[in-house]
Amino acid sequence: MSTPARAWHAELAWLPGSGVRPDVLIEASGDRFTAVTPDVPAADVPDALRAGLVRLPGLTLPGLANAHSHAFHRALRGATQVGLGTFWTWRERMYQVASELDPDSYLALARAVYAEMALAGVTCVGEFHYLHHQPGGVPFQDPNEMSRALIEAAAQAGIRMTLLDTCYLAGGLGRDGTPQPLEGTQLRFGDGDGEAWAARAERLGADKHGLLGPLARVGAAIHSVRAVPLGQMHPVVAWAQRYGAPLHAHVSEQRAENEACLAAYRRTPTEVLYDAGVLGPRATAVHATHLVGRDVELLGGSRTYACLCPTTEADLADGIGPARELAGAGCPLTLGSDSQAVIDLFEEARRVELGERLASGQRGHFRAGELARAATTDGHASLGWPDAGEIASGAIADLVTVGLDSPRLAGATRTTALASVVFAASAADVRHVVVGGRDLVADGRHLLIDDVPGALAAAIRPLLGT
Numbered sequence: 001m002s003t004p005a006r007a008w009h010a011e012l013a014w015l016p017g018s019g020v021r022p023d024v025l026i027e028a029s030g031d032r033f034t035a036v037t038p039d040v041p042a043a044d045v046p047d048a049l050r051a052g053l054v055r056l057p058g059l060t061l062p063g064l065a066n067a068h069s070h071a072f073h074r075a076l077r078g079a080t081q082v083g084l085g086t087f088w089t090w091r092e093r094m095y096q097v098a099s100e101l102d103p104d105s106y107l108a109l110a111r112a113v114y115a116e117m118a119l120a121g122v123t124c125v126g127e128f129h130y131l132h133h134q135p136g137g138v139p140f141q142d143p144n145e146m147s148r149a150l151i152e153a154a155a156q157a158g159i160r161m162t163l164l165d166t167c168y169l170a171g172g173l174g175r176d177g178t179p180q181p182l183e184g185t186q187l188r189f190g191d192g193d194g195e196a197w198a199a200r201a202e203r204l205g206a207d208k209h210g211l212l213g214p215l216a217r218v219g220a221a222i223h224s225v226r227a228v229p230l231g232q233m234h235p236v237v238a239w240a241q242r243y244g245a246p247l248h249a250h251v252s253e254q255r256a257e258n259e260a261c262l263a264a265y266r267r268t269p270t271e272v273l274y275d276a277g278v279l280g281p282r283a284t285a286v287h288a289t290h291l292v293g294r295d296v297e298l299l300g301g302s303r304t305y306a307c308l309c310p311t312t313e314a315d316l317a318d319g320i321g322p323a324r325e326l327a328g329a330g331c332p333l334t335l336g337s338d339s340q341a342v343i344d345l346f347e348e349a350r351r352v353e354l355g356e357r358l359a360s361g362q363r364g365h366f367r368a369g370e371l372a373r374a375a376t377t378d379g380h381a382s383l384g385w386p387d388a389g390e391i392a393s394g395a396i397a398d399l400v401t402v403g404l405d406s407p408r409l410a411g412a413t414r415t416t417a418l419a420s421v422v423f424a425a426s427a428a429d430v431r432h433v434v435v436g437g438r439d440l441v442a443d444g445r446h447l448l449i450d451d452v453p454g455a456l457a458a459a460i461r462p463l464l465g466t
């Protein structure tokens with residue numbers, strides 16, 4: 001994929017080490033930045049770069065990484081808020097949507113969802129994918145057909161993806177550690193055992209660096225300690241290790257998970273994952289909500305990422321995780337839209353700080369820059385793209401520009417711009433998005449998919465039976 005040399009002129013840009021700088025000339029060749037120069041007034045841009053120069057009014061950030069997504073949950077938005085409900089009514093509805101999807105309908109839905117993400121400034125998604133098989137658990141002719149639909153969806157929507165191929169083997173844990181069999185829709189998730197999961201994942205055909213294409217790479221996931229028995233985790237860990245691939249797991253999202261795990265193993269979910277060799281600098285603990293002190297030590301000491309999904313954790317009444325403690329112990333934080341209750345990483349970012357304030361009764365736990373780092377640099381690294389997520393020469397050329405002229409952000413200055421965006425922007429304020437040196441969103445319009453709301457509605461309505 002060759003992209004000619006490009007240049008953008010950002011009114012303001014957030015640069016590593018130097019914060020928000022004015023008049024930043026950003027140059028790229030192919031999919032990499034080649035030069036990033038602040039303090040170049042537009043009138044002083046060299047003539048050679050003037051043709052095709054794109055002006056970026058507002059604050060330009062590196063592309064945003066959505067480190068935890070289940071694309072099909074987007075169909076549940078609103079539907080699960082009608083009337084009252086519990087976690088279980090939400091899950092029932094989620095399974096109902098999962099039971100309907102086939103490779104064609106999932107391609108259409110995911111393409112529209114990833115386009116919505118692009119409009120929200122997301123340039124890279126970690127898709128935690130477990131809907132592998134046909135109803136009843138029968139493999140498709142190509143057992144990775146659903147995965148390929150997701151990879152194609154991200155390619156059509158123009159965003160980078162890490163396909164976190166998820167091992168999901170059991171419906172729960174008995175008190176004695178016996179795995180409960182999968183039932184109903186869950187049968188679509190299961191590969192039988194860890195070795196069979198690894199054999200299927202191998203057939204994805206990643207190269208030795210884990211790449212599936214210029215914008216796609218593989219990762220692995222253990223759904224949770226409830227869904228993967230301890231004795232079945234090793235093949236997943238070994239497979240991820242062979243590719244140097246990210247390895248993600250849901251960890252202690254709800255108290256019931258901790259109770260089942262303690263009853264079965266006499267250990268917390270974090271301890272089980274630590275003992276299985278899952279944790280480490282390529283691993284991500286998703287949610288990490290209900291932890292004890294030892295869990296925080298194990299996660300931080302192993303430099304495991306902690307992916308917080310605050311809008312989902314609020315929607316599902318999961319709780320507020322110990323974000324500050326985790327960061328203090330050594331866990332880089334990342335952010336995910338998870339159930340797609342909303343797709344807005346600014347909202348996820350500020351809720352990390354606001355959740356701490358509500359839980360502690362005190363302000364001032366995270367600076368805006370730390371939250372922006374979770375949404376960019378650390379999010380990308382956790383998905384296996386360590387050279388994305390910074391506006392710096394040599395890095396992957398992904399950008400997102402937030403307009404500062406909306407009613408929400410008007411009045412922001414260079415000094416307040418980053419804090420204004422993190423604490424008050426909405427996804428609707430995203431104006432321009434660049435992925436791999438190519439413009440993907442311009443003036444708030446997706447350049448590859450004309451009518452994103454139309455594509456979402458067309459994909460979702462048949463799934464809801466309305």
Ligand SMILES: [Zn+2]
Nearest residue numbers: 070128250338
């Ligand atoms: Zn999840």
